[in-house]
Amino acid sequence: MDKKEKIEEIPEERLQKLEKVKSSGVSPYGGRFKRTHSIADLNEEMEGEVIIAGRLIAIRKHGKSIFFDLWDGSAVIQIYLNCSFIGEEKYNIFQEGIDIGDFIGITGEVFRTRMGELSVKASNWTLLTKTMRPLPAKWHGLKDVEIKYRQRYLDLIANAKAREVFALRSSLTKELRRWLDEQGFTEVETPILQAIPGGAAGKPFRTYQDALKMELFLRIAPELYLKQLLVGGEEKVYDLNKSFRNEGLSTRHNPEFTMLELYEAYADYEYMMEFCEKLILNLADTILGKRQITYQGMKIDLSPPWRRTTFNEALRELYNVDIKTEDLKSLTQKLRAAKVEIPGENITRSGIVRLLEKSLASTFPTFIIDYPAFLCPLAKRKKDNLDVCERFELFAGGIEIANAYSELADPIEQRKRLYEQADVVDEGFLLALEHGMPPASGMGIGIDRLIMLFTDSASVRDVILFPQLGAVTQD
RNA sequence: GCCCCUAUAGCUCAGUUGGAAGAGCACCUGACUCUUAAUCAGGGUGUCCCAGGUUCGAGACCUGGUGGGGGUACCA
Numbered sequence: 001m002d003k004k005e006k007i008e009e010i011p012e013e014r015l016q017k018l019e020k021v022k023s024s025g026v027s028p029y030g031g032r033f034k035r036t037h038s039i040a041d042l043n044e045e046m047e048g049e050v051i052i053a054g055r056l057i058a059i060r061k062h063g064k065s066i067f068f069d070l071w072d073g074s075a076v077i078q079i080y081l082n083c084s085f086i087g088e089e090k091y092n093i094f095q096e097g098i099d100i101g102d103f104i105g106i107t108g109e110v111f112r113t114r115m116g117e118l119s120v121k122a123s124n125w126t127l128l129t130k131t132m133r134p135l136p137a138k139w140h141g142l143k144d145v146e147i148k149y150r151q152r153y154l155d156l157i158a159n160a161k162a163r164e165v166f167a168l169r170s171s172l173t174k175e176l177r178r179w180l181d182e183q184g185f186t187e188v189e190t191p192i193l194q195a196i197p198g199g200a201a202g203k204p205f206r207t208y209q210d211a212l213k214m215e216l217f218l219r220i221a222p223e224l225y226l227k228q229l230l231v232g233g234e235e236k237v238y239d240l241n242k243s244f245r246n247e248g249l250s251t252r253h254n255p256e257f258t259m260l261e262l263y264e265a266y267a268d269y270e271y272m273m274e275f276c277e278k279l280i281l282n283l284a285d286t287i288l289g290k291r292q293i294t295y296q297g298m299k300i301d302l303s304p305p306w307r308r309t310t311f312n313e314a315l316r317e318l319y320n321v322d323i324k325t326e327d328l329k330s331l332t333q334k335l336r337a338a339k340v341e342i343p344g345e346n347i348t349r350s351g352i353v354r355l356l357e358k359s360l361a362s363t364f365p366t367f368i369i370d371y372p373a374f375l376c377p378l379a380k381r382k383k384d385n386l387d388v389c390e391r392f393e394l395f396a397g398g399i400e401i402a403n404a405y406s407e408l409a410d411p412i413e414q415r416k417r418l419y420e421q422a423d424v425v426d427e428g429f430l431l432a433l434e435h436g437m438p439p440a441s442g443m444g445i446g447i448d449r450l451i452m453l454f455t456d457s458a459s460v461r462d463v464i465l466f467p468q469l470g471a472v473t474q475d
Numbered sequence: 476g477c478c479c480c481u482a483u484a485g486c487u488c489a490g491u492u493g494g495a496a497g498a499g500c501a502c503c504u505g506a507c508u509c510u511u512a513a514u515c516a517g518g519g520u521g522u523c524c525c526a527g528g529u530u531c532g533a534g535a536c537c538u539g540g541u542g543g544g545g546g547u548a549c550c551a
């Protein structure tokens with residue numbers, strides 16, 4: 001597809017209008033434009049002229065006068081363009097050459113129309129950008145989800161809900177950083193390109209470093225590096241990170257996703273549960289201003305303390321199985337007997353998580369605690385029950401939100417447990433542990449999922465500006 | 476990976492048992508100096524996702540493919 005063909009795709013009438021404004025001596029693309037106000041700033045008491053700019057989003061032509069709506073991201077205001085006031089030449093160029101979608105600068109006085117609408121009576125207008133394609137939707141909104149995701153800018157123009165979600169996302173991460181700083185945490189950055197991806201079970205993306213002639217992987221989690229910082233003397237660290245997992249996509253999984261991972265020395269998972277409550281409640285209070293939320297029709301009360309139930313209790317309650325006395329195989333058999341569909345040989349960690357997710361679509365956030373040790377190789381075992389680890393996961397609205405544990409600091413046991421699960425292990429991490437890591441607890445929070453919960457979004461794609469989609473066909 | 480649903484105008488959608496591609500808005504032409512989903516008169520602007528097949532005839536039926544959605548699997 002060459003450039004010439006691309007130009008031919010632009011609607012003919014837009015090309016004609018472009019020529020029309022050019023031949024009238026109006027530049028179709030402006031430059032720096034000094035505004036005196038944002039549109040939201042405007043009010044009736046203003047004296048003299050204001051200068052504003054924005055995108056023309058609706059127009060009502062009346063022969064010798066035109067009303068149109070100008071939007072600048074802060075607000076919308078009506079502009080009144082009058083032929084005899086602004087002059088016939090300027091009026092006619094506007095009338096013939098300007099479209100919905102164009103960016104316009106306006107100079108004029110604020111006034112109220114007979115119908116009572118706050119407006120600006122234009123004494124001059126400036127074309128700032130000519131638009132070559134029509135904007136979608138006026139009052140249908142934009143519904144085509146593929147266009148929403150591929151051309152997010154159109155979604156942001158057409159749908160207030162989309163603007164709200166991403167504004168909330170921005171203020172949430174901002175407040176998260178502010179609060180963590182207030183708690184004495186240090187924000188750090190850890191490698192995205194890793195030679196041995198660790199800290200989680202996901203399948204990594206592969207890449208290649210030419211200069212070093214080595215295969216590298218995009219990280220699946222920052223965990224092993226953050227723990228090395230504890231060895232190095234940091235006591236409270238976090239990495240608000242993008243991690244990457246080369247697996248199937250779903251309403252809850254995007255291949256690249258945002259996660260908060262934090263570690264605190266001298267803490268354990270009991271402490272971390274309280275910390276988790278405080279962290280999420282602070283966000284709910286400051287960002288949402290409430291603790292009662294609705295997610296996909298479920299009313300959820302965030303008031304603390306949140307329910308805690310052990311992994312074993314949860315499974316016993318739901319399926320009458322007791323993992324204390326069974327291994328993975330008999331657990332799988334019992335669950336099958338309880339009519340749980342389990343493909344493959346044995347149930348997996350994520351299979352169990354999904355069972356819990358489904359059954360915990362409850363009205364309270366719930367900590368599932370004390371997981372079987374074989375499900376968490378990086379967590380510390382409980383003193384009084386070595387088959388179980390000090391780990392919790394937080395579920396709310398049927399979504400897995402957080403995952404945390406008391407960290408395993410024993411390098412000998414850590415080496416054993418990692419090699420039980422994988423052939424290639426990050427020896428650098430084990431070497432660090434051998435130099436001594438203080439007792440600590442760490443937690444990961446799925447930021448995309450937390451935003452889903454806070455914005456009542458059904459899909460993770462609705463809270464990620466540019467979610468991963470398939471290839472566009474070029475036929 | 477597997478199963479189900481889905482793709483028609485710029486947008487939102489209709490299209491009957493297979494028989495001349497439609498509506499509203501947008502857009503274009505004209506009228507109109509306080510409208511706000513402006514109004515009035517006129518105009519259809521289309522690779523019916525793609526490639527085959529069945530048929531006298533396919534937007535519709537069949538096969539394969541692609542994109543999208545949902546479910547399921549993988550995600551210590």
